Amino acid sequence: MARTFIANFISEDQIEQAILGIFTGRLGYRHLNCLLADLTGRSMETEVVIEPLLRKKLIHLNPAAPEAAIDFAVDQLTKTRLDQTDFQANKELYFLMRDGVTTTIKNTRDRDEPVTIKVIDLVDESQNDYLVVSQLWLQGSYIRRRPDLIVFVNGLPLIFIELKNSTIALRNAYDDNLTNYRKDIPLLFHYNALCILSNGLETKVGSFNSGYNHFLNWLRVENEDEVPDKERIKDFAVSLDYAILGLCEKARLLDYFENFLLYYNDVKKIAAKNHQFLGVNNAARNFGARLKHDKENTDTGNKGKLGVFWHTQGSGKSYSMIFFARKVFRKFTGNYTFLIVTDRDDLDGQIYKNFVGAGAVSKTEKCRPQNSEELRELLQTNRRYIFTLIHKFRFPKGKAYPVLSTRNDIIVIVDEAHRTQYKDLAENMRTGLPNAQYMAFTGTPLLGSKKLTNDWFGENVSEYNFKQSIEDGATVPLFYHKRVPEVLLQNDDLDDDLAEIVSDENLSDADQQRLENEFGQEMAILKSDDRLETIAKDIVFHFPRRGYLGKGMVITFDKFTAVKMYDKVKRLWDEEKRAIQSQINSSITQKEKEALRKTLEWMRKADMAVIISEEAGEEEKFEKNGLDIRIHRKRMLTADDNGKDLEDKFKEPTDPLQLVFVCSMWLTGFDAETVSTLYIDKPMKDHTLMQTIARANRVTDFEINGKPKKNGLIVDYYNVFKNLREAFASYGGGKIGGGERPDEDAPVKEKDQLYVLLQDAIDQCDQYCKNIDINLKTITESEIIFGKLGMFDQFADIILANDDQKKQFIVYDNTIDALYQACLPEILGRRKDFPLVAVISYLRQIIDGKNQRNDLDSAKRRISQLLDESIVASDEFKNSKDTISEPSYNIKAWRQIDLSKLDVDKLKEEFKEAPYKHIEIADLRAFISNKLEQMMSKNITRTSFAQKLQQIIDRYNSGGSITEDYFNDLVDFVGQLKAEELRAAREGLSEKELEIFDLLKKENLTKEEDQKVKLAAKSLLHRLYEEKPTVLLQDWHKDLQSQLKVKLVIQDILDKNLPETYDKNVYDTKCNIVFNHLFVQAANGGRAVA
Incomplete structure (x- = not known):
């Protein structure tokens, strides 16, 4: 595909004009520039939907619909949703826009008949209107905002684009703009599908409520084989070019909107990343081709093989699975059933929870068979999803496995089930489902000369490796650190069989006997008490002294070692706490004491647990090893008073459960974003090793003590270094080089790097x-x-x-x-x-x-x-107290200044003599910002002061004023704040009353009318907060009946007290403004409760 390369940008305006050229010239969008005049046809700036255009397109898309049905659809799409959170409103509107608005009409027999009003034509892109609007003013409850670009489809604002100068860090577009816009003009984001942030050099894409770390690059436009030259893209400042072409081309935009947005657990909106969008579409195209081959009876050698979806761990495979299934249901005719197959209980549970969280299945839906008989029954139904362990296909040896279903519309999705997908159980599954289609989703396909994964499932339909995910920011970098070499095993030539055997924590008797016979010496060293004690001491020292105090996992040789290591670490942890307390009590510096206190406080709160699978007769087995499993098993099986089990606790960033001891569980398909450290003391190789280290590569926005997660750390006690290099050569996009160090381009680098x-x-x-x-x-x-x-x-x-x-x-x-x-x-x-x-x-x-x-x-x-x-x-x-001289410059303690006593003229004179004028200005600005924030918390209408302050700052930064003028402007602004702070007393009102008065007043009031508005403000507050019956009940904003009571009280008081010059339109507007203000306050935990 030919690309439009944009010249190096200097200003936001240059970026904007270049991108508008792509929208109008390459993509066929219309453009409106609303900088000087609103050309959209809206009746008010508070409207975020272009209603005339929406109505026009609804009539066009639904020519047979009566006017009443169109009116209903317009009303449903444009009404405000103040009783919902922004997330809930966005979710509700998304499904209305995607699936249409359902209403009833009278048929020819005068009976009600349901009809769905199509809102966007998702099949024929030419039937929609595509409009990009620049510099459109939007009025929020208290403040006006003007986004750089908004992309409208049929009058609905689907994409928000914020631009910054190429010299400004992109993070500012998120922190300074998107964050404020979401607060100030939330209605715009009720319709938002996607947000794009760019400074030309760098562009990131994400959902409106994503944290910044989940905003990612979009540098591949048409297919995943493209290898973007990031340096060239930055040099030519064309990152936004790639994102616009890759997302906003009309067909792609509709596809993304329809198939690649998820709402997870009613709290998180998930927007597909670049690799997911391209990969899932590859898989969907391959599915369509397979259907065609089957219909025409061609390519019979690959019959039933839908291919391998090979995306690295941590890149969102389970969500890609949901995107793929949803696209199949929406775009292909058929009565499909997806059979999701895994080989571990914990992985099966993880995938099931993801599908439930995304709304693909409900918790009450029967879709997890308990045995083979239930599985067979479910396969006879038309259920969309069934989740099962492959062990449900177990059958007595020597007997022919029966056919469970001859349906050809069953799609079997196999997830990360390596050892079980190429043996008897897999053969039984294919015998039982002879006409099904099979597809593998994996981060670690079995490679080598046999390429078993491809042999059983077909060719790769999508590839996205470990290294690519780090480069794209889909996962964080991992660093490797070999510790305590004195207890390392010299196992460079470790028998592969050992790693293979211990990859399963539930060893058969035969495997257990084989371990003892063939690897007795290694096991004796590995599990020796002295060695484990040394490692436990190192963990106790290292874990609480890391930079990012994320959660950790200790991966041990077997279940018994997991419990033994827990006991050792717990004992040494308590000893370390006592040692730190002794250090605090000794004569050390205050800084050291403060650091030690923080460490001790964290250690006191931290919890740890054992996570291992359950097996028959385990109590007796552990007792033989001098261990007690009962207390650990009870914790693993018991939820707390809030219904949270250990898995929930470990996934919750703020929960005290910080460290878990495992041997196989939670090492595949387990996603806890704040896990940042892995302590590996177990022989591992190939896909098992790759799966394990990926537990620490998740991206998170959760900061700990103000520190972000920038990387994960692998602490190696077993010397899996050689195996790690080989695994990355196969799965990670790395290479095997000579010498003792990985190549410089290896996806995981040693910590010394x-x-x-x-x-x-x-x-x-x-x-x-x-x-x-x-x-x-x-x-x-x-x-x-x-x-x-x-x-x-x-x-x-x-x-x-x-x-x-x-x-x-x-x-x-x-x-x-x-x-x-x-x-x-x-x-x-x-x-x-x-x-x-x-x-x-x-x-x-x-x-x-x-x-x-x-x-x-x-x-x-x-x-x-x-x-x-x-x-x-x-x-x-x-040792010299005299060496530290007096500071040459003393800064005023601005935060202690009383505005009422501020001498503005004296400040200006003192500034002329100040040696460090920019520091003086910075301190004054900090004081003003803090003061203004305090004043705005008491009266929301003071946001106009924030706009004035920003204008002063912008004028200086653009070179429009010199330093002394800048300071004088700020001092004059302080004078304005001083006058504003005294205004309530001058008006004879309390601060609360002044705020309501400011919301109610309008221009050109006479003195008599002004007094009436003040009376209305006082009367309203008196009724709301002091009179009985109480209307501002706790959580009144969450209940529609309580909301109605508040509205009626507002309408009644204002109707009685506002001047006659307030006609019906003004009266209605003021009632709505006051109600919205109280609602927002209550929703934010503010003052709007009596």
């Missing part, structure tokens, strides 16, 4: 600072080191001269901090190698205003703490 990445990030930050005349190394190289705080003030003043400079520096600091955290705890012994880390971090604190620079004692303490962290310090300096 983090130090290289950290130094590279430091060098880049250092160079950036040099480019703006800041030499960070002068601080560490100076004789007096941190003796002059003014040096930091000087550097901060330079960075704060421009918002873009500040944002870029923060990006560098965030990167450095994340890498430093990833290097913990080992980097604690190497801090002298990275002296600029502390310098950059301290400078960031000053920029953020976290330091009270007028406090000399605290400044001395901070510098001393930096020196304690081994930043090039001499003994002479450490």
Whole structure:
């Protein structure tokens, strides 16, 4: 496909114009520029749907529908949904837009007859209207917003596009724009299918309620074989070009809208990622081709083989499975049944839960047979989904397996069932379902010379490997760390049979005997008490001292070792807590005490558990090994008072369950996003090893102590290094090279590489600072080191001269901090190698205003703490109190200033003498922002002040004002805040009353009318909060009857008290505004409860 490459962008306007050229020139969209005038035909700015266009298209798509049916559909599509959350409204409207609006009409016999009004033609793309609107003003409850671009289909706003200047970090489009827009103009996102954020150099796509880490690139347009040159894309600033062509081409947009959006557990909207969209469509095309071959009786050699869907672990295969099934149901004629087959109870449960969560099946639906007889019965029905273990196809040896169903519309989806899919059970399944179609979804197909997976299921229909997923951001990078070498086994030539045998935790008697006969020596070493004690000590030291304190998994040799390791770690954990408490009590620095207290607090809260499968006679078996399984089994089988079992707890990021001990369970198909560390002490290879390490590669937006998850860590106690390299060569897109280290392009790198990445990030930050005349190394190289705080003030003043400079520096600091955290705890012994880390971090604190620079004692303490962290310090300096000089510049304690006592003129005079003007401005801005936030929390109509403040800032950043004018503008703005803060007293109103008064008043009121509006505000609040019967009950906003009572009270009070000049339209508008305000307050846990 030919591509339009866009020149390097400078401004948002240039990006916008170039992209509009693609929309109108390449894709055939209409365009309206509403910067100067609203050309959409809306009657009010509060409307997010272009109703005239919607009505026109509904009539066009439903020519036989009566006017009343069209009116009903328009009403259903445009009515506000204040009684719902944004997620609920988005979900309800999505199904209305996709499936149509159902109503009733009178037929020729004057009887009610159901009819569905089509909203979007999902078959013939030419029947719809495609419109891209730029700079459209939208009025929310309190504030106006103007998104850069909105894509409308038939007048419905399906895609939101936010653009930033190419010099601004893309994250700002999410934090500064999308987040605020969702809050200020939520109705726009009730219809939203997809959000696109771009600064030209980088573009990310996600759903409206996704966290930023779930916004991903879209760089493959037509097929997954495309290999995007990311450097070239960045150099030519064409990332948005790829996303628009890949998603907004009319047929693709309709396909994505219809088939690739999921609503999960009524809390999360899942939008398919680039690889899922392309992969599932490949699979659907192959399915269509298979149907054609079967009908024409061609390609008989592949009859029944739908292919292999090979996507790496953590990339969303289970969701891809749902996308595929849904597309088959919607796009292919037939009465299909999907039989989802696994070979483990826990994996079967995981997949079933995902289908239930996505709404594909209900919890009450019978779709999980308990035995072979039930399976046979279900296969005779027309159920859409059946979930089963392949063991349901077990049959006595020597007997012919019976035919269960001759249906040719059964689609068997096999998920990650390696050892059972090519032997007797698989043969029985195919004998029992001779006409079924078979497809494998896997991250680790069996390869080698036999290529068993392809032999049984057909050729690969889609491939997406481990390395690609990391590059795309679909999974986080993994790092490998070999620890405690003194207890490592020298097992480079480990017999593959050992890893194969212990991959199943429920060993047969024959396998158990074989282990003892053939691998007795290895097992004796592996399970020796001294060795396990050493590993347990290392885990207890390492686990609470990592940077990102995500959840962890200890993978052990067998069930007995899992319990034994739990007992050891639990005992040593308690000992470590006592040791830390002793350290806190000893004479160490305050900084060390604070760090130790945080570690101790985390350790006290942390819980751990054993997760192993149940088997007959297990109590006796464990007792023979001197272990008690009963207490662990009880925990595994028992839910808490909230109905949560151990699996729920481990998946919940905030639950104290932090560490689990497993041997096979939860290593396949288990998805807990905050798992970040794996401790492997078990022989593993090939697909089992790949499945295991993928537990730590999930992306999450959950931050812990303000730290994001940037990578996963594999801690290796068994030396699976050689097997890991080989597994990646097969499954991960890596290579096997010579020597002792993996190739540089290997998907998993040794942890030492983090130090290289950290130094590279430091060098880049250092160079950036040099480019703006800041030499960070002068601080560490100076004789007096941190003796002059003014040096930091000087550097901060330079960075704060421009918002873009500040944002870029923060990006560098965030990167450095994340890498430093990833290097913990080992980097604690190497801090002298990275002296600029502390310098950059301290400078960031000053920029953020976290330091009270007028406090000399605290400044001395901070510098001393930096020196304690081994930043090039001499003994002479450490012992000298006089070396730390007075800070050259004292910043005003803005947060302590009383606005009523502020002398504006004096501030302006003092600024002329200030040595670091940009710091002065930054502190003043921080004070204003904090003050304005407090004032807005009391009166939502003050959002206009926020807009005024932003205009002042934007004017300066664009070069429209000089530094002194900028400061004076800010000081004048403080004067306006001062007057606003005193307005309630001047008006004779409380703050609450003033807020309602501001919502009720309109322009050109006479003094008498003004007084009546004040009376209305007072009367309304008195009735709502003080009189009986109470109407603002707890959770009134969740109940339609309670909402109606509140509306009636508002209407009654305002009808009695508002001036006669408030005609019906104004009266209705004001009633709605006040109700919406109280509703939003109540929904957000605010003040709207009596």
